Amino acid sequence: MANPMEQFTVETIKPLVVAGYDVSFTNSSLWMVIALAAVSVFLFVGTAKPQLVPGRVQAATEYLYDFVRKMLDENVGPEGRRYAPLIFSIFIFVLACNLLGLIPWIGAFTPTSHVTVTFGLAMIVFVTVCVIGVWRHGFHFLALFWPKDANIALGAFVFIIEFLSFLTRPFTLAIRLFANMTAGHVLLKVFGTFVVTLGSFGALPYVLGALPLVVIVALTALEVLIAVVQAYVFALLASLYLNDAINLH
Numbered sequence: 001m002a003n004p005m006e007q008f009t010v011e012t013i014k015p016l017v018v019a020g021y022d023v024s025f026t027n028s029s030l031w032m033v034i035a036l037a038a039v040s041v042f043l044f045v046g047t048a049k050p051q052l053v054p055g056r057v058q059a060a061t062e063y064l065y066d067f068v069r070k071m072l073d074e075n076v077g078p079e080g081r082r083y084a085p086l087i088f089s090i091f092i093f094v095l096a097c098n099l100l101g102l103i104p105w106i107g108a109f110t111p112t113s114h115v116t117v118t119f120g121l122a123m124i125v126f127v128t129v130c131v132i133g134v135w136r137h138g139f140h141f142l143a144l145f146w147p148k149d150a151n152i153a154l155g156a157f158v159f160i161i162e163f164l165s166f167l168t169r170p171f172t173l174a175i176r177l178f179a180n181m182t183a184g185h186v187l188l189k190v191f192g193t194f195v196v197t198l199g200s201f202g203a204l205p206y207v208l209g210a211l212p213l214v215v216i217v218a219l220t221a222l223e224v225l226i227a228v229v230q231a232y233v234f235a236l237l238a239s240l241y242l243n244d245a246i247n248l249h
Helices: 027-047 056-075 078-100 115-145 152-167 169-198 210-247
Strands: 012-014
Touching: 012 027, 027 056, 027 078, 056 078, 056 210, 078 115, 078 210, 115 152, 115 169, 115 210, 152 169, 169 210
Parallel strands: none
Antiparallel strands: none
16 A cells, blocks of 8 residues: 555755745645645735625635634624635635645645644744734733632642643644644545555455445535534634734733
């Protein structure tokens, strides 16, 4: 059976070194560019000629943006709307990367199956939250880690725990997306290999190959659902972290 981890190999397309750092253009870079291009075309077509009675693309664009805006309203409040473009950009980019990686037969690559990519996105959220929190509240932002009305000893203990928990946010945010996307693609590869292997036994595939084929179809549908859910979870957690920075909850 082929190694199911081979699909995650980063291959260099155009070698490039800048100031001693390897910044080569890879297959991961290529599919992130494709994701950006797909998102750009989708948003351009959906907003270029707005109509009172929207077409399918315009309706889909408006639905996705309203979905993110309502999520911010529910989790942050009215002040969260000013950050809707940021959360929407992260959401739709992660969604595009997740879904494009599921396209068969064309050598599609899933950038979000690599923790370096998901960690970069998580750090964008983390740094933004820190900047907003300090900008809005100054040193009072540290009150996020201090329990209200606690004595010095208990407050200091909780402060250390909450501060360390805060610092782990980008790691947990990155690992959650990376792990879910990697696990799903590994399962698809394993069951896909079963179907191909059983197809080499003459008439037996009609008997033995049916079950793995049904399973891989079901897994593909499940993976599409997971791709959407993980993009939503990433955006949801980003909005919750924004709520901490804005409202100090």
